Amino acid sequence: MEESKREVIFPPKKKRDKEKDGVNIFIADYYSDLEDVSWSNYLWHKRYALRHSAYAWMAILGKLKTADILSTRGINIPAACPFCLEANETHNHLFFECDFSYSIIRTLLPRLEFFLMRPNILQLFDYVAGFQNFNEEEKSFCFLTLCGTIYYIWRERNNRRFSMSWKSPNTITALIAKDIKLKVYNWKNLGRLLNSFPAILSDGGQIFVATD
Numbered sequence: 001m002e003e004s005k006r007e008v009i010f011p012p013k014k015k016r017d018k019e020k021d022g023v024n025i026f027i028a029d030y031y032s033d034l035e036d037v038s039w040s041n042y043l044w045h046k047r048y049a050l051r052h053s054a055y056a057w058m059a060i061l062g063k064l065k066t067a068d069i070l071s072t073r074g075i076n077i078p079a080a081c082p083f084c085l086e087a088n089e090t091h092n093h094l095f096f097e098c099d100f101s102y103s104i105i106r107t108l109l110p111r112l113e114f115f116l117m118r119p120n121i122l123q124l125f126d127y128v129a130g131f132q133n134f135n136e137e138e139k140s141f142c143f144l145t146l147c148g149t150i151y152y153i154w155r156e157r158n159n160r161r162f163s164m165s166w167k168s169p170n171t172i173t174a175l176i177a178k179d180i181k182l183k184v185y186n187w188k189n190l191g192r193l194l195n196s197f198p199a200i201l202s203d204g205g206q207i208f209v210a211t212d
């Protein structure tokens with residue numbers, strides 16, 4: 001594991017300092033020796049969704065219990081990726097070497113289709129962060145979508161492994177889009193977001209309209 005990956009803080013420092021309750025003070029103290037890293041802003045931006053960012057954080061750090069990691073602990077589950085059933089299940093494969101995962105994020109954010117090789121999570125975040133013509137809110141929207149996609153892919157992986165329940169990439173894509181719509185309906189520049197992200201914010205040709 002790279003040093004920079006191990007040193008990221010969780011939860012975010014700014015948020016943490018404002019918390020008064022004992023649990024968060026304990027967490028703050030526990031992580032007080034750790035330094036912030038540049039990519040923490042991709043997860044803990046102004047509009048983050050805690051559950052989605054938390055799973056993205058674990059995925060970046062390689063802390064999800066994928067088959068390869070479980071195997072090193074003596075816990076054996078089928079090694080194959082539950083989506084393509086071809087490659088071994090690892091963090092890099094799930095996010096986003098696998099055709100299944102990559103097709104979802106590419107549908108949601110079509111600008112991400114220009115990679116010659118399959119990107120990993122940080123490469124996707126870095127790529128979004130470098131978009132010259134996106135403002136901060138549009139970048140936050142992309143970060144929110146990336147984190148939500150990681151969460152939903154991991155949830156689908158667990159459902160396939162443990163609940164014998166399978167959803168198609170189209171269904172998962174629709175679930176993520178629905179979730180994102182609910183989170184952004186009150187964002188300030190919704191009109192600009194509607195133009196920038198029609199794949200998520202339009203629905204069967206109908207553009208999503210915020211309601212109070």
Ligand SMILES: [Zn+2]
Pocket residue numbers: 081082083084085086087093098099100
């Ligand atoms: Zn796969």
